[in-house]
Amino acid sequence: xxxxxxxxxxxxxxxxxxxxxxxxxxxxxxxxxxxxxxxxxxxxxxxxxxxxxxxxxxxxxxxxxxxxxxxxxxxxxxxxxxxxxxxxxxxxxxxxxxxxxxxxxxxxxxxxxxxxxxxxxxxxxxxxxxxxxxxxxxxxxxxxxxxxxxxxxxxxxxxxxxxxxxxxxxxxxxxxxxxxxxxxxxxxxxxxxxxxxxxxxxxxxxxxxxxxxxxxxxxxxxxxxxxxxxxxxxxxxxxxxxxxxxxxxxxxxxxxxxxxxxxxxxxxxxxxxxxxxxxxxxxxxxxxxxxxxxxxxxxxxxx
Amino acid sequence: xxxxxxxxxxxxxxxxxxxxxxxxxxxxxxxxxxxxxxxxxxxxxxxxxxxxxxxxxxxxxxxxxxxxxxxxxxxxxxxxxxxxxxxxxxxxxxxxxxxxxxxxxxxxxxxxxxxxxxxxxxxxxxxxxxxxxxxxxxxxxxxxxxxxxxxxxxxxxxxxxxxxxxxxxxxxxxxxxxxxxxxxxxxxxxxxxxxxxxxxxxxxxxxxxxxxxxxxxxxxxxxxxxxxxxxxxxxxxxxxxxxxxxxxxxxxxxxxxxxxxxxxxxxxxxxxxxxxxxxxxxxxxxxxxxxxxxxxxxxxxxxxxxxxxx
Numbered sequence: 001x002x003x004x005x006x007x008x009x010x011x012x013x014x015x016x017x018x019x020x021x022x023x024x025x026x027x028x029x030x031x032x033x034x035x036x037x038x039x040x041x042x043x044x045x046x047x048x049x050x051x052x053x054x055x056x057x058x059x060x061x062x063x064x065x066x067x068x069x070x071x072x073x074x075x076x077x078x079x080x081x082x083x084x085x086x087x088x089x090x091x092x093x094x095x096x097x098x099x100x101x102x103x104x105x106x107x108x109x110x111x112x113x114x115x116x117x118x119x120x121x122x123x124x125x126x127x128x129x130x131x132x133x134x135x136x137x138x139x140x141x142x143x144x145x146x147x148x149x150x151x152x153x154x155x156x157x158x159x160x161x162x163x164x165x166x167x168x169x170x171x172x173x174x175x176x177x178x179x180x181x182x183x184x185x186x187x188x189x190x191x192x193x194x195x196x197x198x199x200x201x202x203x204x205x206x207x208x209x210x211x212x213x214x215x216x217x218x219x220x221x222x223x224x225x226x227x228x229x230x231x232x233x234x235x236x237x238x239x240x241x242x243x244x245x246x247x248x249x250x251x252x253x254x255x256x257x258x259x260x261x262x263x264x265x266x267x268x269x270x271x272x273x274x275x276x277x278x279x280x281x282x283x284x285x286x287x288x289x290x291x292x293x294x295x296x297x298x299x300x301x302x303x
Numbered sequence: 304x305x306x307x308x309x310x311x312x313x314x315x316x317x318x319x320x321x322x323x324x325x326x327x328x329x330x331x332x333x334x335x336x337x338x339x340x341x342x343x344x345x346x347x348x349x350x351x352x353x354x355x356x357x358x359x360x361x362x363x364x365x366x367x368x369x370x371x372x373x374x375x376x377x378x379x380x381x382x383x384x385x386x387x388x389x390x391x392x393x394x395x396x397x398x399x400x401x402x403x404x405x406x407x408x409x410x411x412x413x414x415x416x417x418x419x420x421x422x423x424x425x426x427x428x429x430x431x432x433x434x435x436x437x438x439x440x441x442x443x444x445x446x447x448x449x450x451x452x453x454x455x456x457x458x459x460x461x462x463x464x465x466x467x468x469x470x471x472x473x474x475x476x477x478x479x480x481x482x483x484x485x486x487x488x489x490x491x492x493x494x495x496x497x498x499x500x501x502x503x504x505x506x507x508x509x510x511x512x513x514x515x516x517x518x519x520x521x522x523x524x525x526x527x528x529x530x531x532x533x534x535x536x537x538x539x540x541x542x543x544x545x546x547x548x549x550x551x552x553x554x555x556x557x558x559x560x561x562x563x564x565x566x567x568x569x570x571x572x573x574x575x576x577x578x579x580x581x582x583x584x585x586x587x588x589x590x591x592x593x594x595x596x597x598x599x600x601x602x603x604x605x606x607x608x609x610x611x612x613x
Contacts, residue, residue, distance in 0.1 A: 001384035005308045047391060063394065070386045074379040081372045085348045088365055093350060140355040141363075276345040 098143030151268035180260035187215030397424030403450030404534030456509030470553030498547030553580025
């Protein structure tokens with residue numbers, strides 16, 4: 001004998017409510033539907049379960065009482081299951097943030113993490129995702145939110161643009177003037193653009209700086225940039241235009257100055273449209289707001 | 304319950320086999336429906352249960368926690384159906400009886416099926432379909448089991464047993480056209496050079512494991528092939544057709560009417576295996592329902608009458 005869960009639900013509603021009309025209100029369905037399912041169950045058992053009184057109240061029969069008693073262990077297990085789910089919700093679900101290695105090391109990402117980490121609804125873990133694996137990682141459920149510069153296209157994915165990351169100029173400590181580096185000043189230096197994006201976007205940025213009077217620059221990888229920072233004095237390059245990495249505080253001979261130019265890299269966050277976590281969308285909004293308002297007018301990452 | 308049991312079952316099955324198409328086949332739904340059900344369950348509980356990989360699925364930590372509880376829910380749900388069925392039988396005064404597929408069982412089932420022999424509403428099922436006989440009895444899926452058993456396999460604390468017949472030794476039978484064993488100088492190891500036909504787990508529980516162990520320990524070799532049978536009739540037919548040597552516990556010659564078939568027959572191990580085979584009635588220990596006990600008594604009478612006639 002196999003009981004449909006729906007039958008059991010209707011049955012227990014009838015037991016507790018004591019009439020079809022109240023049970024249908026409780027189950028948010030029609031009275032005829034309740035009656036139909038009830039009759040199905042009776043047919044299956046071959047035994048009447050409720051006797052209807054004149055005023056419409058239903059009285060359980062012996063069979064109904066027995067069924068209710070036998071059902072208790074099942075309901076207990078179900079309740080235990082739900083309690084476990086609730087406990088996981090209270091303790092915080094795991095939220096996996098995926099990003100490229102270079103993105104992790106930006107002030108922007110630190111800001112994202114700091115806005116999220118006090119939220120009791122989840123605990124955060126990180127996952128390094130290669131530039132091309134973003135879509136696969138999201139669809140496989142390896143990470144819940146993916147941060148990337150280019151965004152991740154996909155039919156099942158929702159992408160949202162966050163405030164962009166501004167560019168800085170890294171140069172050796174010789175310069176004592178903390179004002180933004182103007183493009184004209186760059187023209188006198190030999191400089192490179194450390195890129196963490198794909199090539200076309202990097203070239204566009206390079207072009208943009210050149211057009212604003214920044215002179216000729218070169219493209220170099222993040223790796224080059226790090227190597228340069230280890231030994232700025234002997235290098236041929238005087239300055240690097242880059243997104244300021246957070247963990248650079250250790251290298252004291254390099255200082256970062258803002259670039260006096262409207263140039264930036266975008267930041268995208270992507271997630272599955274049908275994700276089990278219902279709060280992803282509002283959370284992304286929260287992140288967006290947190291990134292948009294620089295605290296007391298400072299530039300990002302300058303704290 | 305705002306999640307449904309069907310999705311829960313899909314979750315458990317998927318966790319067990321990790322293969323969408325297999326689950327789809329087992330639940331008789333399409334493959335996308337499997338994906339959909341899991342996604343629905345995930346969104347209802349707001350947790351991820353699986354992580355998909357190139358080489359299959361992996362449960363997340365939450366999935367592992369919930370899997371065991373989901374299993375319990377499903378088991379309880381199944382048990383509820385069985386318990387209610389038992390309750391209804393009790394209320395209506397009907398008895399469900401499981402009869403094995405031996406010759407004697409066939410005769411019993413035929414008479415019982417015709418009805419009229421007992422006053423109770425009687426439901427007869429044959430063993431060998433799905434559930435093991437002792438589990439079925441313990442889970443209240445049936446009230447009485449009538450069947451054979453080997454040695455003391457039937458002696459279980461939760462079961463009460465009444466032997467209708469006890470037979471010793473084992474019977475070996477073969478088709479004389481295919482095998483030229485000499486019944487006088489017969490040696491058991493000769494049998495192990497050909498296929499043997501033995502009763503399966505639902506016909507004589509416990510026989511096959513015993514025989515294999517016995518062969519390995521005493522002779523150091525296993526027969527090249529073992530065919531198991533869930534009913535005596537088809538085992539006899541297979542033996543007559545020469546598929547192999549039949550090795551059945553007890554006095555199979557008398558039980559299965561082998562003497563008329565012209566097979567070569569030898570009885571062996573009478574001294575090593577007294578009480579090898581018993582055909583018994585089993586009920587749950589402490590069964591109090593008079594109807595069940597009455598029916599068991601009637602079955603006993605019926606069997607005595609029929610075995611006399613045979």
